[in-house]
Amino acid sequence: MPEAFTPRMIMRAEGQTYHQASLLSKQYSGGYWEFFTLNNGGFYLAPTCAERFDVSVDSNGYECNVSADAFGVIVTLFVYGALAWIDDETLREKYSNHYHQLRAFAIEHAEREEILNAID
Structure with missing residues (x-):
């Protein structure tokens, strides 16, 4: 996570991630998340559970x-x-770049339609 969020921003980003997850899904009630590094230099986090x-x-x-x-x-x-x-x-430029790197990844994702409609 330090590569994506910088050491001073890790706690803030982690808190925002869990808060945003609870806002977007009533099903979300905490859990472990995995950190992924993308080939294009981007990053994202995802819950480790198998549920939808x-x-x-x-x-x-x-x-x-x-x-x-x-x-x-x-x-x-x-x-x-x-x-x-x-x-x-x-940091504004860094997070803007990460957003676009992850969006580029999302365009190739099997669930791209759902992802892109959610962020539209």
């Missing part, structure tokens, strides 16, 4: 049911989107 998650996005009214992996991609995209507004130009 019902996702409801208040900001656009979209609802879907996705795998834990797709749920992690959605949650991480929301977290990067929030961090891209941080009051630090260097």
